[in-house]
Amino acid sequence: MPAHLHPMSEIMEMLVRRGFIWQSFEIYGGMAGFIDYAPLGNGLRRKIEDLWREFFVINERSVEIDTPTVGIEDVFIASGHAEGFTDVAIECSSCGRVFRADHYVKEKLNLEVDPTVEAVKNVVQEFNLKCECGGDFKEPEHINLMFETKIGPGRGKKGYLRPETAQGIFIAFKRLSDYFRNKLPFGVAQIGRAYRNEISPRQGVIRLREFNQAELEFFCHPGEKRHPEFDRYADDVVTLVDKFDKEHRVTLREAVEKGIIAHELLAYFVGKTRRFLLAAGIRDEKLRFRQHKDDERAHYAVDCWDAEVLLSYGWIEVVGIADRSDYDLSRHTQFSREDLSVFVPYDEPVKVKRRRVVPNIPKLGPAFRDRAKKIAEELEKLEDAGDEVVLTINGEEIKVPSEYYEIREVEEEVHGERVVPHVIEPSFGLDRITYAVLEHAFDTDTVDGEERRVLRLERRLAPVQVAVLPLLSRDEFVEEAETIAGELRENGIYTELDITGSIGRRYRRYDEIGTPFCITIDHQTFEDGTVTIRDRDSTSQVRVKKSELVRIIQELLNSGKSITEFGEVFRP
RNA sequence: GCGCGGGUAGUCUAGUGGUAGGACAACGCCCUUCCGAGGCGUUAGCCCGGGUUCAAAUCCCGGCCCGCGCACCA
Numbered sequence: 001m002p003a004h005l006h007p008m009s010e011i012m013e014m015l016v017r018r019g020f021i022w023q024s025f026e027i028y029g030g031m032a033g034f035i036d037y038a039p040l041g042n043g044l045r046r047k048i049e050d051l052w053r054e055f056f057v058i059n060e061r062s063v064e065i066d067t068p069t070v071g072i073e074d075v076f077i078a079s080g081h082a083e084g085f086t087d088v089a090i091e092c093s094s095c096g097r098v099f100r101a102d103h104y105v106k107e108k109l110n111l112e113v114d115p116t117v118e119a120v121k122n123v124v125q126e127f128n129l130k131c132e133c134g135g136d137f138k139e140p141e142h143i144n145l146m147f148e149t150k151i152g153p154g155r156g157k158k159g160y161l162r163p164e165t166a167q168g169i170f171i172a173f174k175r176l177s178d179y180f181r182n183k184l185p186f187g188v189a190q191i192g193r194a195y196r197n198e199i200s201p202r203q204g205v206i207r208l209r210e211f212n213q214a215e216l217e218f219f220c221h222p223g224e225k226r227h228p229e230f231d232r233y234a235d236d237v238v239t240l241v242d243k244f245d246k247e248h249r250v251t252l253r254e255a256v257e258k259g260i261i262a263h264e265l266l267a268y269f270v271g272k273t274r275r276f277l278l279a280a281g282i283r284d285e286k287l288r289f290r291q292h293k294d295d296e297r298a299h300y301a302v303d304c305w306d307a308e309v310l311l312s313y314g315w316i317e318v319v320g321i322a323d324r325s326d327y328d329l330s331r332h333t334q335f336s337r338e339d340l341s342v343f344v345p346y347d348e349p350v351k352v353k354r355r356r357v358v359p360n361i362p363k364l365g366p367a368f369r370d371r372a373k374k375i376a377e378e379l380e381k382l383e384d385a386g387d388e389v390v391l392t393i394n395g396e397e398i399k400v401p402s403e404y405y406e407i408r409e410v411e412e413e414v415h416g417e418r419v420v421p422h423v424i425e426p427s428f429g430l431d432r433i434t435y436a437v438l439e440h441a442f443d444t445d446t447v448d449g450e451e452r453r454v455l456r457l458e459r460r461l462a463p464v465q466v467a468v469l470p471l472l473s474r475d476e477f478v479e480e481a482e483t484i485a486g487e488l489r490e491n492g493i494y495t496e497l498d499i500t501g502s503i504g505r506r507y508r509r510y511d512e513i514g515t516p517f518c519i520t521i522d523h524q525t526f527e528d529g530t531v532t533i534r535d536r537d538s539t540s541q542v543r544v545k546k547s548e549l550v551r552i553i554q555e556l557l558n559s560g561k562s563i564t565e566f567g568e569v570f571r572p
Numbered sequence: 573g574c575g576c577g578g579g580u581a582g583u584c585u586a587g588u589g590g591u592a593g594g595a596c597a598a599c600g601c602c603c604u605u606c607c608g609a610g611g612c613g614u615u616a617g618c619c620c621g622g623g624u625u626c627a628a629a630u631c632c633c634g635g636c637c638c639g640c641g642c643a644c645c646a
Contacts, residue, residue, distance in 0.1 A: 009639095017583055017597080029620060029636045081646065089644095091573065099643090145646070163646070199573060199644050207645070298646050448607060472604050500599080504607035511607095520606070532606085539607070572606045 011442045012204060014453065015041065018513050020438065021205060033201030033209030035431075040513055043463030043494070045434045048280055049191055049214065051461065052428065055276045056216045062187030063179070067168025069193055070149060073158045078335035079167050079328060080299050081146060081160075088120045090137045101140055105129070117141070147195045147209075161195035166425060169217045170328040173340050177219075182342050184421055185220040185227075191430075203313050205435045212430035218265070219421040221344060222326065225263040233271025239288040240305075247288075260291075262303045262323065269321050269426045273307050277318070281437045281458045286310035289321075300327040309436045318432045326420040333420070345416035355383065356410050437461070441514060447539055455514030456537060459557050465494045466553060467510040471522040473499050480521045484531065484546065488519075491550045493557070511536055517553060517563075522572075532570050535563045542567035 015021050020041035024034035037045055057064045076082040088101040101120040105113045113123050120140040123129065131137060146163055150156030162168065169176070169188045180186040191214045201207045234253040241247050242260055250260070252267040261267045270289050278284060292304040300322070307319035329340045390399055441456045459465070468485040470477035478499050488495040496515070498506050503520065510518055518534040520541070525531050531549060532541040533556075544552055544567040552566045 013583065023637080026637090030638085032637070079646095083646090145644085196645075202639085204638095300646085450608070452608080469606095471606065474604070477604095502605065502607080502609060504605090504609080506608090507606080508608050522606075534606085541606080570606090 011439055014442075014512060015438065020044070033198055033207070035205055035208065040463040041434065044437070044457070044461060045212065045430060047461045047463070048430060048434055048437065051280055052191070052214045052276065052430075053189075055272060055279075056187070056214070056426070057189050060187050060189075060216070060218075060272075061185065062189050062216060062218070063176075064189045064191070065169065065172065065176075066190060066192060067165070067172065069162055069195070070151065070159050071162050071167060072151065073160065074335065075167050075171060076146065076160055076163075078331045079170075080331065081163055081167075083299075088117055088140045090120065090124065090140045145197050145199075147197050163196050164194050164427070165190040165192050165213050165215045166217055166328070166427070169215075170332055170423075173219075173329060173332070174338060177340075177342055184342060184344065185218060185224075187216050187218040189214070189216045191215075205431045206313060206316060208431055214428040214430055216269075216426050218269070218424045218426075219342075220265060220424065222419060222422045225265040225323075225422065225424070227265050227268040230264050230268045230271075233268060233275065236271050236274065238270060238274055241288055241290040243291040243293045261305065265424050266303065266305065266321060266323055269424060270305055270307075273319050273321060273426055273428075277307060277309070277433070279458070280433065280461065281441055281456075282309055282433075283440050286440065288315070290315075290317075298322070300324045302327075309432075309440075311436055311439050316432060316436070317429070318436055319426060319428050321424070321426045324423045324425050326422050328423065329420050339418075341418040341420045343416055344419050346414070349413045349415045351411055352414050353409065353411050356408050357383075357389075357405050358408050452508055452511055454511040454536060457514035457516070459516045459560075462514045462516050463494065464496050464510065464513060464515045465557055466517050466519060467496045467498055467506070467515050468519045469498055469503060469506050469521070471503055471520055476526070477521050480525060481519075484519060484521065484549065487550060488553065491554065493550075493553060507534065507539070517556060519549065519553075533563050533567070540564075541570040541572075543570045 016023075018040060019038040022036040022038050023030045024036050025031045053064065056062060073082065090099055090101045090104065101124075102113055105111050105120070105123055108129065109123070109127055111123065113119050117140050124137055124140065129137065147161040149159045149161065151159040169190055172188075176186075176188050192212070193210055194213050195210050198207055198209050201209055230252075235251050237249060237251050238255070239247065239249055240255060240260055248255065248260055250258070252261070252271045255261045255270075256264050256267045261270065274284075274287065274289075277287060286309055288308050288310075289305045290308050292301070292306065297304050302323050302325045304320055304322040306317040307321070308315040309318050310316075332338070333340045387401070389405070390397060437457070438455070441458075442453070443456050444451055444453050446452070466488055468481045468488070470481040481497055481499065485495045485497040496510075498509065500506075501509075507518060514536070516536045518536075520532045520534060522532065524543070525546070529546050530543045531546055532543050533549075533552070534541045540563070542563045548566075555561065556563065556566070
């Protein structure tokens with residue numbers, strides 16, 4: 001079906017033609033699941049990243065790091081991602097449906113099967129297992145949704161392209177905790193690529209095999225899932241769809257009080273995420289937060305809220321805000337044997353009275369010889385003891401009479417406890433957000449009886465911020481335009497100079513790519529040193545002095561101010 | 573992965589076996605003009621591979637890509 005029949009085709013056509021996104025590997029026929037960020041799309045995505053940094057790094061108690069996109073196998077065994085791939089799948093040779101073998105066997109035969117190719121193969125043969133459609137299954141195979149690679153020459157060491165940026169943060173946790181001088185809570189962000197070898201990439205940029213994530217891992221005390229700045233968003237009214245599909249329009253404070261959102265910290269990030277998306281130009285009425293159902297959550301999550309945006313594809317998940325509890329740190333502790341806990345001091349040291357068993361070493365030594373040291377260690381572990389203690393040392397039962405130890409009442413000061421932090425993770429799909437911003441900004445209206453297409457991007461996100469347009473292509477007009485464009489560029493403003501085509505045609509070009517302001521050099525420029533600034537959304541113009549142009553443009557770009565605050569409205 | 577539909581310049585499109593056409597866009601020159609003006613000119617295309625045929629954009633097979641449905645989406 002030609003793309004133009006699809007409802008979102010008009011914008012897709014524009015995005016490709018004007019240089020926002022292109023199909024990757026196009027001259028070789030393309031490959032599903034990969035896109036090139038063309039000049040304008042790359043500019044837009046970078047600016048969205050910068051906006052994200054402002055919200056989730058600069059204005060959060062967070063830092064940003066950057067870790068490899070290739071990970072060694074151990075990481076993903078610990079994280080649980082590798083487990084998902086050792087799952088065995090069976091595919092029907094007639095209808096083509098693919099099932100997870102262990103689930104299918106459990107459901108049809110009520111039988112637990114080891115998730116190995118051999119075991120599944122045996123079960124399928126033994127019970128002559130058929131597909132629901134009656135077809136035979138092909139040979140069972142491993143599902144593999146991570147890209148596999150080899151590190152080093154020859155057989156190398158097995159590695160995977162990361163399926164999320166988060167693991168790089170968890171792995172560096174000890175260093176990060178030290179960096180924050182072991183004081184919770186703190187956040188660590190990472191912006192970068194991640195990879196999933198999707199079975200069937202679809203829907204333009206919505207499901208890619210290589211994609212851009214911005215993730216924040218916010219580490220907190222398990223008993224203190226609050227945020228000191230919750231009040232900033234507590235009164236924001238949000239649309240929530242809970243796991244029972246019940247919709248709520250409530251403030252975040254109410255959502256926490258009523259128990260719709262599990263705790264304040266999740267609610268805080270729901271609020272912050274919403275403000276970020278609105279700042280990027282997502283429409284509030286096309287934004288909602290949906291709670292994952294119990295069977296929908298990832299293996300690591302205990303609660304999860306997705307930000308969903310209404311697009312021509314329907315409601316699309318663009319952010320996942322998950323409470324990953326201590327899952328990741330505990331798993332990496334277990335697999336790496338590194339202690340990834342944090343010492344949390346109490347406000348006041350607590351005095352604890354307890355009984356201790358104190359071994360009498362001088363007596364133990366001669367009596368028990370080479371076993372004495374071990375016995376002493378075991379005795380110290382005991383909370384209490386009677387007249388005689390029976391210990392098992394190296395499989396040997398040893399009776400230790402009370403003369404070899406004494407019971408003392410001691411008072412100890414406990415200054416704090418070691419806890420494995422919990423982590424709240426807002427995880428952003430930047431490609432989807434970038435596309436959503438474009439779709440929500442895309443508009444048409446009528447100017448002088450003609451329809452025009454205009455991209456109403458937030459000013460600060462526009463990839464081309466200013467276009468300088470000489471009214472005529474005569475040398476003196478072009479030279480003047482070059483001078484002005486040069487000055488804007490020296491001040492860090494993304495500026496295009498465009499001298500071809502009629503002025504109207506050029507205005508349309510920049511409307512279509514969302515350039516908020518056009519500077520026009522006309523005859524009057526040479527008389528009184530003024531130029532006009534044209535506003536994309538209203539198409540109206542004001543005259544300003546050349547000497548003040550840079551300052552005015554900068555102020556316009558960093559505010560929502562109207563051009564009419566800066567000069568006389570100009571009507572040619 | 574399965575099923576259905578599709579793939580012709582940058583974009584959109586005409587073309588059912590016989591010399592691949594148009595519109596818009598882009599670029600150059602002229603005009604010198606404030607909202608896709610006009611004139612002249614230029615660039616540029618049959619997704620890839622095989623087959624049938626004297627001859628394939630067109631018919632057949634396979635692949636790739638795009639859209640939709642199913643499955644998958646940690």
